[in-house]
Amino acid sequence: MKFAFVMVGWLGTANNSRVFLKMIQNPDNHFLIPLEGKYYLCHGECYHLCDYRGQQTPKGPNELFNYTHSSLCNVIERCFVVLKAH
Known part of the structure; x- marks a missing residue:
């Protein structure tokens, strides 16, 4: 298994889509867009x-x-x- 990105330390309770949107909107996270035919498992x-x-x-x-x-x-x-x- 290869981890491309791990985000830890979210305070409080949030659903997956909220965490994901905040993560991809912040350029400091250096989130990689997956290659064609590849997907992220969240x-x-x-x-x-x-x-x-x-x-x-x-x-x-x-x-x-x-x-x-x-x-x-x-x-x-x-x-x-x-x-x-x-």
């Missing part, structure tokens, strides 16, 4: 893995997407826990 709502436990492989493209998206969200959450601990 923290957001994640699917619950408990819905998939005890089941076999996901059925259909939507279930497969939900499962892989949830797994990726869990990896990102663990990365932030480790980063915050340091």
Whole structure:
């Protein structure tokens, strides 16, 4: 996993879109616009893995997407826990 940009230290409560807009509007942040075909994955709502436990492989493209998206969200959450601990 490669982090292109990490923003920490937001005070108080804010939704993802507010934090993202403030971050890209400030030129001091040096936010990089992604290359064509590339995207930024931002923290957001994640699917619950408990819905998939005890089941076999996901059925259909939507279930497969939900499962892989949830797994990726869990990896990102663990990365932030480790980063915050340091």
